[in-house]
Amino acid sequence: MQFTKMHGIGNDYVYVNGFEETVEQPEELAQVIADRHFGVGGDGLILLLPADKDVEADCRMRMFNSDGSESEMCGNGVRCVCKLAHDRGVVKANPMKIQTGAGVLTLAYTLDDEGMVSEVTVDMGEPIYVAEQVPVLPKHMKETDEPHTFVLEFLDTGELFTATMVSMGNPHATIFVPDVHAIDLERIGPKLENHPAFPNRMNIHFVQHHSPDEVTMRTWERGSGITLACGTGASAVCVSGVLDGRNDKKILAHLPGGDLTLDWREDGHLYMTGTATEVFRGDWPE
Numbered sequence: 195m196q197f198t199k200m201h202g203i204g205n206d207y208v209y210v211n212g213f214e215e216t217v218e219q220p221e222e223l224a225q226v227i228a229d230r231h232f233g234v235g236g237d238g239l240i241l242l243l244p245a246d247k248d249v250e251a252d253c254r255m256r257m258f259n260s261d262g263s264e265s266e267m268c269g270n271g272v273r274c275v276c277k278l279a280h281d282r283g284v285v286k287a288n289p290m291k292i293q294t295g296a297g298v299l300t301l302a303y304t305l306d307d308e309g310m311v312s313e314v315t316v317d318m319g320e321p322i323y324v325a326e327q328v329p330v331l332p333k334h335m336k337e338t339d340e341p342h343t344f345v346l347e348f349l350d351t352g353e354l355f356t357a358t359m360v361s362m363g364n365p366h367a368t369i370f371v372p373d374v375h376a377i378d379l380e381r382i383g384p385k386l387e388n389h390p391a392f393p394n395r396m397n398i399h400f401v402q403h404h405s406p407d408e409v410t411m412r413t414w415e416r417g418s419g420i421t422l423a424c425g426t427g428a429s430a431v432c433v434s435g436v437l438d439g440r441n442d443k444k445i446l447a448h449l450p451g452g453d454l455t456l457d458w459r460e461d462g463h464l465y466m467t468g469t470a471t472e473v474f475r476g477d478w479p480e
């Protein structure tokens with residue numbers, strides 16, 4: 195099976211062109227191929243597929259974390275799917291419409307000197323911040339004056355985390371701190387990801403504000419652990435910061451793997467802009 199290794203600012207996945215290949219059990223393949231010692235290595239597996247018959251889109255993305263769990267959406271991933279579809283001649287439309295678990299998204303892209311996709315702006319659609327729709331279970335958290343912000347507690351250590359909950363199709367909890375580098379993400383991440391308040395688990399982001407339009411963030415991803423970037427997470431961080439009165443509707447986010455621009459526009463949609471990079475191609479033994 196032919197694959198392409200790609201990344202969106204360091205959030206790296208193994209991509210398979212489903213117009214050319216058939217992947218029978220993606221949940222199993224994701225766990226094996228994403229292993230950084232025994233496989234190709236990556237934060238998971240992403241499939242470029244034909245859109246469903248009844249869906250008005252140029253193609254479809256399915257995304258699997260490295261633990262094999264499927265997610266509704268992947269922001270860094272969908273930019274790379276756009277690049278793969280265009281650069282392999284599968285889709286030439288610009289803007290491109292990609293079917294995802296968060297609906298059909300529209301992506302506009304620029305080309306480099308070789309005519310390959312370099313930078314992509316994704317219309318991520320409307321963020322969701324009604325607690326029950328994220329979803330979260332308020333009964334397992336302490337409520338605050340804000341309907342989308344709750345206090346989570348670790349019952350074993352008594353640690354408390356004030357988190358704002360936003361869905362971009364997939365769920366995100368954002369915690370604002372003075373210094374993201376002081377956070378013990380390896381210890382705290384999995385406990386928050388699997389907190390009883392999160393019926394579908396949760397993507398976790400710690401965020402430090404430098405100004406009303408510039409942040410630094412670190413992420414523990416549902417199903418993949420620490421990643422160098424999270425596109426849906428950066429989108430949720432922008433929205434959470436606006437809801438909490440901490441930042442403007444347009445921000446620059448610094449993630450460990452690179453930068454993204456997020457813009458929550460007057461049409462109510464969140465727009466994310468960033469690069470998409472092909473690293474190498476290979477042949478995976480069936």
Ligand SMILES: N[C@H](CCC[C@H](N)C(=O)O)C(=O)O
Nearest residue numbers: 265268269270364424425426
């Ligand atoms: N781990 C996420 C999916 C990947 C999201 C992230 N890599 C992105 O760029 O949005 C989840 O289970 O919801």
